[in-house]
Amino acid sequence: MSKKLVVANWKMHGNLAVNQQLIAAYVHRLLPFNNIEVVVCVPYPYLAQMQSLLEGTPIAWGAQNLSKDTEGAYTGEVSAGMLKDFGASYVIIGHSERATAYCESDENIATKFMQARTHGLTPILCVGETLIEREAGVMERVVAKQIDTIIHMYGAAIFADTVISYEPIWAIGTGLAATPDQAQSMHEFIRNRISVHDIDAAQRLKILYGGSVNPQNAVQLFVMQDIDGGLVGRCSLNADEFAGICRAASETGLPQV
Ligand code: PEP
Numbered sequence: 001m002s003k004k005l006v007v008a009n010w011k012m013h014g015n016l017a018v019n020q021q022l023i024a025a026y027v028h029r030l031l032p033f034n035n036i037e038v039v040v041c042v043p044y045p046y047l048a049q050m051q052s053l054l055e056g057t058p059i060a061w062g063a064q065n066l067s068k069d070t071e072g073a074y075t076g077e078v079s080a081g082m083l084k085d086f087g088a089s090y091v092i093i094g095h096s097e098r099a100t101a102y103c104e105s106d107e108n109i110a111t112k113f114m115q116a117r118t119h120g121l122t123p124i125l126c127v128g129e130t131l132i133e134r135e136a137g138v139m140e141r142v143v144a145k146q147i148d149t150i151i152h153m154y155g156a157a158i159f160a161d162t163v164i165s166y167e168p169i170w171a172i173g174t175g176l177a178a179t180p181d182q183a184q185s186m187h188e189f190i191r192n193r194i195s196v197h198d199i200d201a202a203q204r205l206k207i208l209y210g211g212s213v214n215p216q217n218a219v220q221l222f223v224m225q226d227i228d229g230g231l232v233g234r235c236s237l238n239a240d241e242f243a244g245i246c247r248a249a250s251e252t253g254l255p256q257v
Contacts, residue, residue, distance in 0.1 A: 001253070001254060002206065002228070002254075003035060003036055003037050003253060003254055004035075004036045004037070004222060004228055004229040004249040004250070004252065004253035004254075005036070005037045005038075005039065005163065005206050005208060005228060005229035005249075006036060006037070006038050006039075006229050006230055006232065006242075006245055006246050006249050007038075007039045007040075007041060007062075007090070007092075007124060007163075007165070007208065007229070007230070007231045007232065008026075008038075008039070008040040008041065008232055008236030008242060009041050009064065009092060009095070009210075009231055009232065009233050009236060010040065010041065010042050010043065010064075010236060010237065011043075011064070011097070011233060012043055013237055014042065014043065014046060016046075016049060019042070019046055019049055019050075019053075020049070020053065022237070022239060023040070023050070023053045023054065023059075024053075025239030025240075026038075026040070026059060026239055026242065026243075027054075027057055027059065029239055029240070029242075029243035029246075030058075030059065030243060030246055032250075033246050033247065033249070033250040033256075034058070034256060034257055035250055035253055035254045035255060035256045035257060036229070036246060036249045036250050036253055037058075037060070037229075038058065038059045038060070038246060039059070039060045039061065039062055039089075039090045040054075040059060040060075040061050040062075040236070041061070041062045041063060041064050041090065041091075041092050041124075042061065042062075042063070042064070043064065044063060044078055047061065047063065047083065047086035047087075047088055048086050050086070050087070050088075051086050051087040055087065060089045060090060061087065061088055061089070061090070062083070062088045062089060062090030062091050062092070062121070062122075062124075063078070063083050063088055063090075063091045063092070064091075064092045064095065064098075065078075065091070065092065065093070065095075065098060065112075066078060066079065066080050066083060066091050066093070066112055066115060066116060066121075067079050067080070067112075067115070068108055068111040068112045068115055069115075070115070079115075080115045080116055080118070080119035080121055081119055083119075083121060084119055084120065084121065088121060089121060089122060090121065090122045090123075090124055090163075091116050091121050091122075091123055091124065092124045092126065092165075092231075093109055093112045093113055093116065093123045093124065093125050093126065094109035094112070094113075094125055094126045094127070094146070095126045095167075096126060096128060096167060096169045096172060097172075099126075100169075106145065106146055106149040107149060107153070109125070109146070109149070109150075110149045110150045110153045110154065111153075113125055113150055113154075113158070113162075114153070114154050114158070117158060117162070122161070122162060122163060123162050123163065124162075124163040124164075124165055124208070124231065125146075125150070125162065125163065125164045125165065126164075126165050126167050126210070126231070127143045127146040127147060127164060127165070127166060127167070127190070128142075128143065128166055128167040128168045128169050128171075128172075128210075128211070129142040129143060129168060129169065129170075130142075130169045130170060131169070131170035134168065134170065139168075139186065140186070140189050143166070143186065143189070143190065144189075144193055147164070147190065147193055147194065148193075151194070151197060155197075155198075156194050156197030156198035156201050156202075157198050157200075157201050158201070159194050159198070159201040159202070159204075159205045160198070160200060160201040160204040160205065161204050161205075162205060162206075163205070163206045163207075163208060164190055164205060164206075164207050164208070165207075165208040165209070165210045165231040166183065166186050166187055166190060166207060166208070166209055166210070167209075167210035167211050167231065168182075168186075168211050170211075171210075171211025171212050172210065172211050172212070172233065173212070173233060173234060174211075174212055175212050176212055177211055177212040177213060177214075177217050177221070178209065178211060180220045180221050180223070180224050180227075183209045183221055183224060183227060184224040184225065184226055184227060187207045187209070187224070187226035187227055188225075188226045190207055190226075191205065191207060191226055206228040206229065207226055207227065207228050208227070208228060208229045208230050208231045209221050209227050209229075209230055209231070210230060210231030210232070210233070212234075213230040213231075213232050213235065213245055214235050214241065214244075214245070215235070215241055215244025215245055215247075215248065218230065218244070218245045218248030218249070219248040219251065219252060222248050222249055222252040222253070223252045229249055230245060230249070232245055
């Protein structure tokens with residue numbers, strides 16, 4: 001078992017003043033939880049602010065997207081190298097809010113995953129099904145396709161020391177989280193899917209659950225065998241709620257040191 005990981009996804013929220021207060025509250029409230037890893041993923045313009053506020057603290061920072069290209073005439077895009085310039089160590093890839101609104105294909109997402117790895121960033125790959133797909137019973141097929149695209153393009157070993165976040169689309173921002181059994185079953189499926197090709201990579205992969213995680217449901221989710229932590233949207237904008245989720249990760253993870 002490795003340390004549980006809790007990732008805050010601020011989405012398109014915040015400004016310089018609000019961020020400063022929120023980070024100060026995070027640092028203060030998360031101090032007791034020395035047996036977990038915490039990452040905050042912010043809009044691009046605030047990476048420099050995170051670097052100055054978080055350097056030297058146990059909290060890491062990252063972005064919510066990156067370009068699939070390394071450099072060139074790609075107006076509006078931000079490369080992996082640019083994220084590294086601001087001390088980012090993680091990047092969210094393929095979040096459903098992007099995949100849907102900006103028509104990202106599984107191939108594009110796979111290329112971004114490779115870009116992140118090549119530049120020493122830890123990718124957090126989001127996978128998950130819609131409500132219609134779950135009701136039709138094809139959720140495993142949908143998630144398998146997202147993962148298999150990466151395996152076919154780059155091989156399963158690429159998943160070692162990376163993060164996959166299972167985010168059922170119907171649970172994101174709705175207040176309706178997956179049940180611990182639903183989440184565990186998909187997490188086990190994901191690990192097995194990679195394990196068939198590469199047991200070591202599957203063991204070194206962290207699988208987070210994302211979708212309406214809150215301080216009340218976090219313990220029941222995090223206690224499940226294949227749930228290595230959470231990706232948190234709405235509750236990450238409130239330091240008390242986020243700390244409650246981190247406490248759940250701490251209580252269900254490795255012993256405190
Ligand atoms: C997310 O956007 O990744 C997410 C999990 O959001 P929320 O926690 O608000 O459901």
